[in-house]
Amino acid sequence: MISDLRTGGAPAEIEGEVCVVGTGPAGMTIALELARKGRRVVLLEGGGDAYEDDTQDLYRGEVVGHRNIDVANSRLRQFGGTSGHWTGLCAPLDALDFEPREGLGGFGWPIRRADLDPFYARAQGYLDLGPYRYDWEDWRRIVPLPALPLDPSRVITDVFQQSPPTRFAEKYHGAVEAEPRIDCWLHANLTDVRLAEGSNAVSSLSVSTLEGHVATVRAKTFVLACGGIENARILLNARAQRPAGIGNEHGLVGRYYTDHMTIEATTVLLADSVDARLYSESQIYDGAELQFGLRLTPELTKRERLTTNSAFLVPQHANEIYSTDYRNHGWIAFSSMVKAFSRGHMPDRLAEHYCDAVDDLGSVATGVFRQVARRVAPPEAAHVFKLRQDAEQAPNPDSRVYLIDAKDRFGQNRIALDWRVSADDLLRLRRTHELIGQAIGAAGLGRVQLGIAETPDLDMAFSGYHHMGTTRMHSDPRRGVVDANCRVHSVENLYIGGSSVFTTGGCANPTLTIVALAIRLAERLAATA
Structure with missing residues (x-):
């Protein structure tokens, strides 16, 4: 009730x-x-x-x-x-x-x-997902695309499932x-x-x-x-x-x-003969929509004293219709409205979303054109990728939520959020990318250009909004x-x-x-x- x-x-x-x-x-x-x-x-x-x-x-x-x-x-x-x-x-x-x-x-x-x-x-079941299977070995015989042939003692294929979202x-x-x-x-x-x-x-x-x-x-x-x-x-x-x-x-x-540090950095260049479709496109099999990334093995992660990270390969296409650089606040607002209407629901924050979309009609128009163009353009295999991840942070007691003097309408103190992102957080991610790059090079698949400097720019880390x-x-x-x-x-x-x-x-x-x-x-x- x-x-x-x-x-x-x-x-x-x-x-x-x-x-x-x-x-x-x-x-x-x-x-x-x-x-x-x-x-x-x-x-x-x-x-x-x-x-x-x-x-x-x-x-x-x-x-x-x-x-x-x-x-x-x-x-x-x-x-x-x-x-x-x-x-x-x-x-x-x-x-x-x-x-x-x-x-x-x-x-x-x-x-x-x-x-x-x-x-x-x-x-x-609560999240409308497929079977509880998140090991590549559970899917290898079902999904026909090959995994990258990397040293399994160093880098493994990581499995995620996509909710509608619920x-x-x-x-x-x-x-x-x-x-x-x-x-x-x-x-x-x-x-x-x-x-x-x-x-x-x-x-x-x-x-x-x-x-x-x-x-x-x-x-x-x-x-x-x-x-x-x-x-x-x-x-x-x-x-x-x-x-x-x-x-x-x-x-x-x-x-x-x-929080998770949302970062898109480091470039992976694969040889023309390498098939990376497993990682660049979602796959639907056995009632599950699957996405695959690259991850260091637990043993290597532990030995190197690293935080955990799963890196997704984001294709960098020569044809701009495959580019997603239009995906800013205006496009996201427009997309949210379209998805809600398609389900027969009135969008939340309709006025706000409408204003965001109108304020950036250029991005919205570009996004609509590219979405339609991809349906008729010949498929283009990508061989250049950016690594995108929601990377783990080490726990830090100084990263915190605390009360401030300002109060809400009930007289409750509001909060300040002091999210700390450290150079060590980013250097662990840099080392992860370096190890993935070494595995790709050792397998003769291509090379990696690190996107995180030895003195890292902390501003490259964005919140995943995972509090x-x-x-x-x-x-x-x-x-x-x-x-x-x-x-x-x-x-x-x-x-x-x-x-x-x-x-x-x-x-x-x-x-x-x-x-x-x-x-x-x-x-x-x-x-x-």
């Missing part, structure tokens, strides 16, 4: 067994899983069914560190959460990502990849509306987390509409699933009973913010905010869902792992809540 707290009949008291805050991939998955297991769930969403300027304004904050990032437009405060922005690329984290590694401060997760595998398999608002609105065990409230903005007197347990949440209708939510168990920035902001603002904020006894809430790590998972409360079960160490019945619990980021888009962790958390809560 879905209701709106703005309506006159909204109650002052709302009760359930489990209260989940946030309707993005983490919160929606947890609520649906719990309901299917017979639990009564209160599901809270601060926004409405669609984009609203005054609601979205609550996400506004400051950027004080690396500037190639955003704190408001990268997120959506509405039903379905930021899945409305998601591009859909999926892969599980590698087993190495969970292990303590030198060069990353020795940090590792308190769980292992094998602990998540059963939940990754179930997450595939928009949680579109796919699951009907399921939430029809589920009698889910009591979903829109425009229910969380304004306070209250602990029971004399205990380490949450007793209730205070929620409010922008118009001033307030309510109290009571449950046995509470889950914050509001994203890598907002989860930290909520905990830091909950200072009425704990002056430093809930869960912040060791000053860790908001710290270790990490991670601000309530990180660790078995030691002095090194993490939540334990291996995503429970806040210092609160008996408060859990965190989403990428803020990631201990390290890996190089995979976080959404598949977010959903897998959500299913795992729901299993635990269904058994104990």
Whole structure:
């Protein structure tokens, strides 16, 4: 059932067994899983069914560190959460990502990849993906295109799957509306987390509409699933009973913010005889849309003390109709509108997207022409590529989200995001490219021109808008905010869902792992809540 707290009949008291805050991939998955297991769930969403300027304004904050990032437009405060922005690329984290590694401060997760595998398999369905197979050996006999013949002890072919992408608002609105065990409230903005007197347990949440209708939510168990920035902001603002904020006894809430460094650099020049189509085009087989990249083996990554990275080969065609240099804000806005209309939906932020497209009609016209021209032009094999990646960063406690004096309409402090990108982050990526280049040269396939200097330009790194790590998972409360079960160490019945619990980021888009962790958390809560 879905209701709106703005309506006159909204109650002052709302009760359930489990209260989940946030309707993005983490919160929606947890609520649906719990309901299917017979639990009564209160599901809270601060926004409405669609984009609203005054609601979205609550996400506004400051950027004080690396500037190639955003704190408001990268997120959506509405039903379905930021899945409305998601591009859909999926892969599980590698087993190495969970292990303590030198060069990353020795940090590792308190769980292992094998602990998540059963939940990754179930997450595939939530995201409209194919079978749970992400090893090239699983696809080699199905996909007819050859992999590059590189030394398998050094470089391997990495497998990703492409979601449509799944928009949680579109796919699951009907399921939430029809589920009698889910009591979903829109425009229910969380304004306070209250602990029971004399205990380490949450007793209730205070929620409010922008118009001033307030309510109290009571449950046995509470889950914050509001994203890598907002989860930290909520905990830091909950200072009425704990002056430093809930869960912040060791000053860790908001710290270790990490993101993926989106970088397109380094040129790969392959011989004319080399067939690289596997890497330059998506492939659809066995119910899955696949994309392939190049990655160093886990053993080499560990030995070289590198972060993980999967490099995609972006073709650089001689014929300009194959160029994608038109893909700026105007084209993306136009494309978003077209995709929404094609699905029979009114686009979110229609006026904003329309203005962006009109302001850059040249790019839009170029993009439309090239899209049409490619359908009739003879195919052109590419032999020059750029390496594109969402590269991992090493955890850094100085990279952080913190409160500032400015407040929103509820009197909650806004945040500043101090994203740190270091020269070491980029030098690890440079070394990765160097090793890939050595493997390509040793195989006689071509050569590589490094695009990252020995004194790297930090401005080449852009945010992947993958907000991670601000309530990180660790078995030691002095090194993490939540334990291996995503429970806040210092609160008996408060859990965190989403990428803020990631201990390290890996190089995979976080959404598949977010959903897998959500299913795992729901299993635990269904058994104990």
